[in-house]
Amino acid sequence: MSELNHKVPVAAELLAQGKSFDVLFWVGCAGSFDDRAKSVTRSFVKILNHLNISYAVLGTEESCTGDPAKRAGNEFLFQMQAMTNIQVLNGYGVKRIVTTCPHCFNTLKNEYPSLGGNYELMHHSTFLQELIDTGKLKMKESGSFKGQKITYHDSCYLGRANGIYEAPRKVLEILDSDLVEMKRCKTKGLCCGAGGGQMFKEPEKGTKDINVERTEEAIATGATVIAAACPFCMTMLTDGVKNKEKESTIKVYDLAELIAKNEGL
Amino acid sequence: MHIVPQLIFAVLLAVAGYFIFRSISRIRFNILLGKDYQPSASIPARWANMTLTALGQKKMFKKPLPAVLHLFVYLGFLIVNVEMLEIALDGLLGTHRLFAAPLGSFYTFIINVFEFFAVAVILACAIFLVRRNMVHVKRFSGKEMTQWPTLDANLILVMEIVLMLAFLTMNASDQLLQGQNDHYIATGNFAFSGLLMPLFAGFSATSLLILERSAWWIHIIGVMFFANYVFYNSKHLHIFFAFLNTYYARLIPQGEIDNMASVTKEVQLMLGMTPTDNTPVDPAAPMRFGAKDVQDLTWKNLMDAYSCTECGRCTEQCPANITGKLLSPRKIMMDTRDRLEEVGANIRQHGKDHQDEKSLFNYISDEELLACTTCNACVEACPVQINPVEIIVQMRRYRVMEESKAPGSWNAMFSNIENNQAPWKLSPSDRFNWSDNL
Numbered sequence: 001m002s003e004l005n006h007k008v009p010v011a012a013e014l015l016a017q018g019k020s021f022d023v024l025f026w027v028g029c030a031g032s033f034d035d036r037a038k039s040v041t042r043s044f045v046k047i048l049n050h051l052n053i054s055y056a057v058l059g060t061e062e063s064c065t066g067d068p069a070k071r072a073g074n075e076f077l078f079q080m081q082a083m084t085n086i087q088v089l090n091g092y093g094v095k096r097i098v099t100t101c102p103h104c105f106n107t108l109k110n111e112y113p114s115l116g117g118n119y120e121l122m123h124h125s126t127f128l129q130e131l132i133d134t135g136k137l138k139m140k141e142s143g144s145f146k147g148q149k150i151t152y153h154d155s156c157y158l159g160r161a162n163g164i165y166e167a168p169r170k171v172l173e174i175l176d177s178d179l180v181e182m183k184r185c186k187t188k189g190l191c192c193g194a195g196g197g198q199m200f201k202e203p204e205k206g207t208k209d210i211n212v213e214r215t216e217e218a219i220a221t222g223a224t225v226i227a228a229a230c231p232f233c234m235t236m237l238t239d240g241v242k243n244k245e246k247e248s249t250i251k252v253y254d255l256a257e258l259i260a261k262n263e264g265l
Numbered sequence: 266m267h268i269v270p271q272l273i274f275a276v277l278l279a280v281a282g283y284f285i286f287r288s289i290s291r292i293r294f295n296i297l298l299g300k301d302y303q304p305s306a307s308i309p310a311r312w313a314n315m316t317l318t319a320l321g322q323k324k325m326f327k328k329p330l331p332a333v334l335h336l337f338v339y340l341g342f343l344i345v346n347v348e349m350l351e352i353a354l355d356g357l358l359g360t361h362r363l364f365a366a367p368l369g370s371f372y373t374f375i376i377n378v379f380e381f382f383a384v385a386v387i388l389a390c391a392i393f394l395v396r397r398n399m400v401h402v403k404r405f406s407g408k409e410m411t412q413w414p415t416l417d418a419n420l421i422l423v424m425e426i427v428l429m430l431a432f433l434t435m436n437a438s439d440q441l442l443q444g445q446n447d448h449y450i451a452t453g454n455f456a457f458s459g460l461l462m463p464l465f466a467g468f469s470a471t472s473l474l475i476l477e478r479s480a481w482w483i484h485i486i487g488v489m490f491f492a493n494y495v496f497y498n499s500k501h502l503h504i505f506f507a508f509l510n511t512y513y514a515r516l517i518p519q520g521e522i523d524n525m526a527s528v529t530k531e532v533q534l535m536l537g538m539t540p541t542d543n544t545p546v547d548p549a550a551p552m553r554f555g556a557k558d559v560q561d562l563t564w565k566n567l568m569d570a571y572s573c574t575e576c577g578r579c580t581e582q583c584p585a586n587i588t589g590k591l592l593s594p595r596k597i598m599m600d601t602r603d604r605l606e607e608v609g610a611n612i613r614q615h616g617k618d619h620q621d622e623k624s625l626f627n628y629i630s631d632e633e634l635l636a637c638t639t640c641n642a643c644v645e646a647c648p649v650q651i652n653p654v655e656i657i658v659q660m661r662r663y664r665v666m667e668e669s670k671a672p673g674s675w676n677a678m679f680s681n682i683e684n685n686q687a688p689w690k691l692s693p694s695d696r697f698n699w700s701d702n703l
């Protein structure tokens with residue numbers, strides 16, 4: 001795939017060239033700064049480039065959606081962030097947004113409209129599922145995950161928060177792998193422990209860390225791959241697997257990484 | 266002489282009705298202490314939601330065994346209560362089985378249906394008692410399940426069993442009296458109470474009469490007492506509030522947390538924008554961000570508290586609670602209700618400006634509030650669509666925006682977002698570095 005165009009289109013540059021784009025890829029803070037999440041961002045961009053999708057990113061003009069501040073109780077900071085972001089997004093005439101972060105997805109989709117930001121939001125799981133459904137994204141006959149046991153961890157902000165349970169599973173189905181469910185899945189899915197601002201502080205005193213509880217459940221399925229669809233879940237589950245000293249046998253991958261790997265991108 | 270029981274009945278009914286009215290007024294007054302709330306969904310959507318969730322008990326069926334048992338008690342409650350109409354009319358008019366003659370064989374059929382449900386209620390309540398007191402289902406315990414909530418649950422079950430036993434005893438002795446006493450009109454055979462008849466077969470006519478009358482009075486006084494008990498301050502209020510609460514539920518994605526309008530205006534002014542809401546702010550009106558006490562919550566949050574039947578499905582699903590943290594969503598709701606009762610009583614006694622130097626924070630600790638991941642597992646689990654997360658976020662808002670009291674690491678996260686546009690202390694100019702060497 002060396003002939004691939006690896007350049008990432010930036011909204012400001014496209015505008016300067018008089019070009020437009022169909023969909024804005026909202027990278028998110030984790031996707032921009034966290035090493036593990038950056039790999040997800042890069043995988044997703046490779047898929048977008050591979051399929052010649054007309055997209056753009058905001059680059060350095062992107063800013064935190066304000067989600068962690070809002071959920072920690074700092075509504076001022078959240079709305080400051082939201083209104084600044086809305087000015088930027090509306091300035092570029094953005095209509096559709098795709099994001100790899102369920103927290104950004106939820107905030108942009110549900111909490112920006114009443115502040116003046118109205119966009120058609122898609123999480124990358126739904127975006128990938130549509131590409132598969134329309135036949136644009138075709139899987140190889142014998143992919144690298146064929147027959148492997150994969151378990152999918154529902155992100156709270158995709159699942160319960162927005163009712164997206166099937167799209168990520170459909171994306172995984174195309175890998176021709178053996179999809180196994182954890183006991184607590186879908187509407188009953190157990191949180192990884194990072195939501196509501198928990199990502200940015202130590203947990204309260206308890207008998208166990210939430211991510212360890214969840215990782216144990218994932219390990220119990222016998223899966224060799226834990227599939228995530230959220231950068232925070234990714235961090236928590238990766239830490240959980242390390243805590244259980246299983247990092248040599250069990251890998252945590254995002255949906256975009258699994259697709260990109262399977263495609264050899 | 267004949268009129269005396271009728272008079273006693275009328276007085277009892279009036280007294281019971283009066284005290285229920287007082288209880289309802291008190292609860293209504295308390296709920297309306299909350300702030301304004303507008304359900305956003307359309308009225309047909311809300312009716313549909315109520316029909317499915319409250320009447321159809323959709324969420325109960327996530328746990329099939331309790332759901333079926335609960336369905337019997339619920340149907341029993343609805344159906345056997347139809348019989349209350351006849352009992353009340355008999356009591357007031359001095360008649361006996363007023364509907365038996367006009368309805369004929371249909372009367373026999375319908376009483377048999379009532380009896381079937383009476384038996385089902387007794388069995389279900391007995392199993393519930395076993396589950397609560399002998400099997401020790403985990404969600405029925407927890408630190409908020411102190412003496413009173415535990416007793417409340419058991420009392421409700423025992424009262425329901427007693428009421429149904431009285432109903433069946435009344436019907437059994439009634440059938441034995443038919444043919445012996447002209448007052449007891451022939452009703453046809455009742456299948457379930459008929460099974461009790463051998464127990465009383467040797468009784469004299471007088472004993473039977475006493476038994477029948479006692480059972481009749483115990484049943485009706487029991488019902489009046491039970492209704493008063495429920496509305497006084499029992500978790501059993503859910504039989505009523507399940508409907509109201511689902512009708513007024515917010516039917517928006519669970520992940521959405523409301524945007525505070527008061528903040529929007531200030532932020533728009535700070536950013537040099539024209540505020541979308543131009544209604545002038547009353548400078549005399551006290552402004553508070555977030556919730557310090559129950560009056561700062563919406564009336565829907567307060568109605569949630571009265572709707573809670575302490576089943577513990579929320580706490581059972583809470584990731585913080587599962588891993589041994591102090592947080593229990595059920596406790597958030599029970600604390601809100603307890604504090605609301607306290608504030609309401611204070612206001613009625615001492616006037617609306619009374620301060621008792623206490624707040625919701627005397628009931629709910631920061632440690633509990635901070636442990637929430639806002640994962641909505643509790644909201645999803647609740648059969649009557651109670652939302653503990655809203656209360657938690659409102660209290661966090663008070664701590665953060667009114668008192669600047671947040672954990673140090675959250676304050677660092679706030680200042681990072683403010684200064685670096687990301688929750689971590691990383692340079693915004695590095696934000697696009699992920700695209701290097703792609």
